[in-house]
Amino acid sequence: MKGGNVNTFIDHTTFEECAALYKGVKYFFHGLIYDNEKKEYSYVIDTWDSNGNYERTVFDKTASTSEECLKLAQNEPIFDGKTFWEAEADMEWVEW
16 A cells, blocks of 8 residues: 555554545545444445545445454455455555
8 A cells, every 4th residue: 555554544444534545536434433222333435536525435334343344345346346455555545
């Protein structure tokens, strides 16, 4: 991952919002969100245009554990048909 360590990026997305640029598209990682009533975690990733406007949600899933939720996000082919791990070498960690 350009602009930072990939494991540090994942740690940050666990607790806070982060953004990464991949093939000219900015992906906004909302971080893990725990719903105390439902007792489940959710993870959302959106894309934003070059003007900072929301385009669409590319990932929105829930799971019973934080580890499972992160694994779902990392293994879904949402980055131009690639998973996070397949695309991360070409991603750039950018300021939001």
